[in-house]
Amino acid sequence: MIIIRKYIIYALLIIGIAVAFTYLSVPIYKNIVFVKNDIWSSVPSLGDPKRSIYTRAYVATYGLFALSKPESVYFSADHDISEDSLDGSLCYILSGNDIQSASVSPRWWSLTVYDDDGYLVESSEKQYSYNSENIIYNSTGNFEVYLADRPTGNIQNWIKTPTDGLFSVVLRVYQPGEEFFSNLKRVDLPIIEKVDC
Template identity: 35%
Template sequence: MPATGHGRPRGRGMRRIIVGFVLLVLGAALGLGSAWAGLNISLDRTATRVGAWQTPLDAGGTDRGLYTRAVVALGALLALSRSETIYFIARADDQGEPLRGNCTYELSGRDLPARWWSVTLYAGDHFLIANPEQRWSFNDANLAREADGSFRLTIARDQAPGNWLPSGTADRLVLLARLYNPQGTVATDPATAVLPTITRKACS
């Protein structure tokens, strides 16, 4: 009888440990989620918008704000100072709908106003998307253009003709346009930049 009695407190103690661990994990997950939500809200409020694209004006340099520093630390997307590079981020299409991996999108436009530029596709967690083609971006050197100098770029899970970025199995998508040594007034006023349109074609 004494042996049976000794086993019960030990079992209750183990359950408490397991419950405490689960609560700790849930708390950490909720904390990170709320942090990302706060950062996104901050960017939405302070960024300059050009169509579906937005750029935080304090990206890079020692004068960047607290929230932008946090985005750099977590996402590693805004590394260089604004005097060298302007970054435009798109998390939605031209209609304001979030970019989703199960949809096909077309980016259309002309060369971005910079000495060198690129457009890179990320998953919603800001990591590159695994794909057999090992293709994550296009730039002004490898992008195929139309006869009039314009370009069309397709984002889709299934292979598409021409310029194609595979969205793989990602759920949410993020686009990042980098403008290195931006030209003309774009460096002083990013709102004057002419950037590609983002049109949703179909969803599965």
């Protein structure tokens, strides 16, 4: 009985150590693998067969069937330019230049809002995202998207955010070309800033 108890304690210790390694590996993995571009972070080739076991586990958690280079690149933002987490009780403006008119020319792109569980936010308008074809540009060719739980009269592009809780924005860029991939840290991407609701 004492021996069995001893082995149970060993097993629990091993599980505890494994959990600790897993917990510690997340920030280390993000620091090593993620490419940072202002508020956005990206893993350059998520679906690549040569990816590490950590990237495979990351993809399984957040997307399961990800594309690899050169087909697509995914950027994710969960904080604004003040480095505060994106919070559904607040209001934000996402603004940027037309990604297709930059020095690089992707085939198309989209911006999508997800709740803290990684699902689309319930919206009676069913406007969960904007893409390069349905977004409304302003006269200078740039765009603004209002991120809040209710629309505003000033900005036509609006994506509903969760009323409570955190959220994230994913920017997908399809067939961006080699130059885009080699400049992931510097390519001109939209910014997200808090505004008064």
